[in-house]
Amino acid sequence: MAVRKVIRMGHPILRQPARPLEADEIGSPWLPALVADMVETLHDYGGIGLAAPQIAEPVRVAIIEIPGGQSRYGEIPEMPLTVFINPAIEVVDPATHGYWEGCLSVPGLRGFVERPQHVRIRYTTLDGRRETIELQGFLATVFQHELDHLDGTLYVDRITDTKLLAFEEEFMRYLAPQGEAAVID
Secondary structure, eight states, X not given: OOOOOOXXXXXXXXXXXXXXXXXXXXXXXXXXXXXXXXXXXHHHHTOSEEEGGGGTOOBSEEEEEEOOEEETTEEEOOEEEEEEEEEEEEEEEEEEEEEEEEETXXXXXXXXXXXXXXXXXXXXXXXXXXXXXXXXTHHHHHHHHHHHHTTTOOGGGGOSOGGGEEEHHHIIIIIGGGOOOEEEO
């Protein structure tokens, strides 16, 4: 296990779609090693989600771990550490809500992004099982943010009003008191 460097906006890997893993790759020894590195990196950087492209591995793998309860994101539901291989997202209800998002690959900035608040995710687990989960609210936003990385999209691409993009210090001073939670991967 190793902490990897999180690449930042401007690196070409962040802007290309990640390739799906083949069935034989899911059972190979390098995948658990990659996931272990992702977990170490996520914990070291203090995020709640990480996609493989963020550590310069252009494959469709993401992890999410949310402690739940009261946090810097407000009151949020818990999500134990989960690995998502070749995830596909489906919008169940297009009604949107906005959150202030941040990203380990776009450090020092926050931007207000509106996303659908009810989604279904189909994915493969680390042991090769196919799973489906439905998510609403904050968790739906977190998943869309992470899975965007697998398609070469960053949250800044989804900001519809650039007046709602701020440096972190100014966000905390002027905008955070207005009550919206921030998402950080």
